[in-house]
Amino acid sequence: MSSKRPRGPILDDFVKQAKNGTPSKEATALTDINGVLPNLSADHVRISPSFERLEDLSVDKLYDFLLGQDQNLKPLAVKFKNDRVSGIDLMNFGDDDYQNFSVTYKQKNQLKLLIKQKQLGSTSNLTVSTRNELDLSLMQNELNHSNDTVQNQKEQIQQKNIIIKRYEDTVEKLNQEIEGQNSTIKQLQTTIQKQSLQILALMDLTNQQLSQTNTSSSGPPPKNSFTEQSSTVKDQLTNISADIQLIPILSPGSSAQVVPIIQPEAPTAIRLNKSKPHVPARMTSLPTSSEGPNSSVVKFPTVYHPQREILVIKPVMEDPYNISNYGTYRVKIFSEDSQHILVETLVNLVPQIEVCVPKQFEVRDSIHNLIVGGIVTLKRVGESVVAFAGETDQTGTVTLPDNLADGSYEVEIYSPNNSKLQRLKFFMVIFQNRRQGTAKPFIGRGDLNPNEIEIVLRWAAVPRDLDSHLYSSDGRHIHYRNKIDGNMSLDWDVTTGNGPETVKFTIQPNLKYIYAVHCYSSEPMLTRSKGELTFNIDATTTQINKFGKQNKLTNGEIHKIPELTRPQARFWVVCMVDGSTKQIHFFENVFEDHNNYQTNEIGLKYFAA
Known part of the structure; x- marks a missing residue:
């Protein structure tokens, strides 16, 4: 049970109005009681009938007595009766007992008044004046308690008002500080914008000055x-x-x-x-x-x-x-x-990766046969000492060391077991340890007849299917569906990438020959295929001049497809050989977009070139 004593409704209203700062009529009236109480007469005090001494009351008599005193005490009288509380028990009540029975403040005062009456004797001998004094004392105590409560409430309200005023002052100061900071931020933003414009202007000026640096500065003069x-x-x-x-x-x-x-x-x-x-x-x-x-x-x-x-x-x-x-x-x-x-x-x-020394060679001849027991040597250009020598295994493969130094290398590959194959010589480089994985060189045949030309086509893994086409001016056409026609032949049709495909023919007087590469696959650009052609001849018996140039076609000469942007190209038209003049004319960047690979359209168009 709460330790605070309960207030009556009038006092409650008074406290409530006090909190709000405006006392009610009832609260004003309560204040006036202070002046009235001393003048109360015995007529204003209720005189209870006589009763036995309180300590002599049994449980039932205590019940009846409490009801006779005040009907409002009935709930409490019922509790006492149920718990078998007698008069002597009530006289010995302590604070814990009142709390256990949930006795209100008013009830507690009434019960204490009865106990005081017991101490003064039975009610039959109690004078009206004595009762009056007791009731007035009770009312005075209650009023004093109410006044104390009101005063405490007033003091709490004053303290709260002081705290609220402090909070209001603090909020006002914070608002002023925020306004000041916002003003400072706006000034900073304006300053930053101005400085940004100044920096941009300085950068433009600097760039102009740099761009206006003329050719008198250090370094070689510019040239287009x-x-x-x-x-x-x-x-x-x-x-x-x-x-x-x-x-x-x-x-x-x-x-x-x-x-x-x-x-x-x-x-x-x-x-x-x-x-x-x-x-x-x-x-x-x-x-x-x-x-x-x-x-x-x-x-x-x-x-x-x-x-x-x-x-x-x-x-x-x-x-x-x-x-x-x-x-x-x-x-x-x-x-x-x-x-x-x-x-x-x-x-x-x-260097582009194709000219870099590989980690291994896989060697074949021009008609796809693996070269087993082939010899591969590398010498740095300008040096006589062999930097590497190795022999191909059963798969035609030889592995090169990883610690080869940067430099230009002369590579030689040959088969000591087959005299009909040429010695293949070419150059490669190592730069910043840049190496390709596997290179697949092809050794040309060394038993070529006079006026016989062998053209070996190889390319990258994609497109998967490039085809060699050879047209003669007498209407013959060698390709994958017609591999042999007289002294013109195609050895192999590769459809899985890399190649090689080898065309061989003997040039005849009064005939012209056109060689072209067709992209049969529908994969991306022919010009990105890394296509490469090797021309093999017996240089001791065959002399072929280059059209418009002073030099001749050399054995093992390589021509690569130009890496141009030609997404629609299907044919690369490479060259024309004139049997009458013994000249070869290499076309420069000539492509055809059509896909007529079974006709002689290419030959007919370029024989007159």
């Missing part, structure tokens, strides 16, 4: 080498594919690990916004200069494509097997008038 290039290189720079490799611009002094790698066989792109000063508005070639391992030999012709906002650059060299051509180059690309540097960047030029 595009005009000196072959039609293949020009085509590669102007007709670019959608998936052309993009490289970042790196300033001099950048770490070697982040310098982008480029290779000679394909062009590379660099971003250049067309809105920058001195950038041409049309597609055009641009002057360049470079500093690097072999700048006098390696050129970087460049074309700007405004539609895609890219510079297309391609390294060009005469000898891809010269190791001194490779390494890091500092390339500058200039405006059309050579007076302003548009881009300055670093590139790491490396």
Whole structure:
């Protein structure tokens, strides 16, 4: 049970009004009681009938007595009766007992009054004046308690008002601080915007000053080498594919690990916004200069494509097997008038993987037979000491060591057990330990007759099916469905990639021959097939001049399909051999988009070329 004494409804209302700051009429009336109580007469006090001494009351008599005193005591009288509480028990009640019976504050005072009456004697001898004093005392105690409660409430309200005022003051200060901070933030934002504009203006000015650096600065003078290039290189720079490799611009002094790698066989792109000063508005070639391992030999012709906002650059060299051509180059690309540097960047030029020394060779002859017991040797160019010598196993394979040093190498492969096969000699390189996995060279036949030509076709794993086609001016056509016709023959039809397919024919006077490669597969570009042709002849008995050139066709001469952007091409028309003049005419970048591989359309079109 709570230790607080209960209040009557009038006092409750008074406290409530006090909390709100406005006392009610009842609360005002209660205040007036203080002045009235001393003047109360005996007539205002109820006189109870006489009764026996309280300690002599049994349980039932105590019940009746309590009901006779006040009907409001009935619930309490019932509890006492149920728990067998007598008069003497009640006189000995302590605080715990009152609490156990859930006696209210008012009930407790009434019961204590009865106990006091017992101490003064029986009610029959109790005077009205004495009762009056007791009741007045009880009322005075209750009023004092109420006044104390009201005062406590007032003090609590005052304390709460003080706390609320402190909170209001704190909130006001915080709001003022927030307003001040917001004002400071706005000022900072304005300052940052102004400074950003100033920085952008300084950057533009710096870029303009850098771009206006003229050719008197350090480094070789710029030169537009595009005009000196072959039609293949020009085509590669102007007709670019959608998936052309993009490289970042790196300033001099950048770490070697982040310098982008480029290779000679394909062009590379660099971003250049067309809105920058001195950038041409049309597609055009641009002057360049470079500093690097072999700048006098390696050129970087460049074309700007405004539609895609890219510079297309391609390294060009005469000898891809010269190791001194490779390494890091500092390339500058200039405006059309050579007076302003548009881009300055670093590139790491490396050899294309096909010319790199492999980890192993798998050797066959030109008609697909494995070469078992073949000899493979490697010597560094300019040195007489053999760097490696090995023999092919039952699978025609020989494995090379991993620790071969960087350099240019002369490779020789031959079969000591078959004198009809030629000795195959060619060059390869190792640069920065760059190696291909497995190379599959083919040894040409050494028993070729006079005026007999052997053309060996090989390519990458995709497309899976390339076909050799040989047309003669007398209407014959050798291909996979017609492998032999007179002295013209095709040895094999490879449909799983790599090759080789070998065509052999003997040139006849008054006849012309057209050789072409057809892409039978529906796989991507023929020009990305890495197709390669090896021309074998007996140079001692067969002399074939090159059309429009001073030199002759050499035994083992290699011609590669140009890596151009020709997505629709189905035929690569390679060359025409004239039996009357003993000349061979290599066509430059000639392709056909149709798929008429069973007709003589190709031959008829190019015999007159």
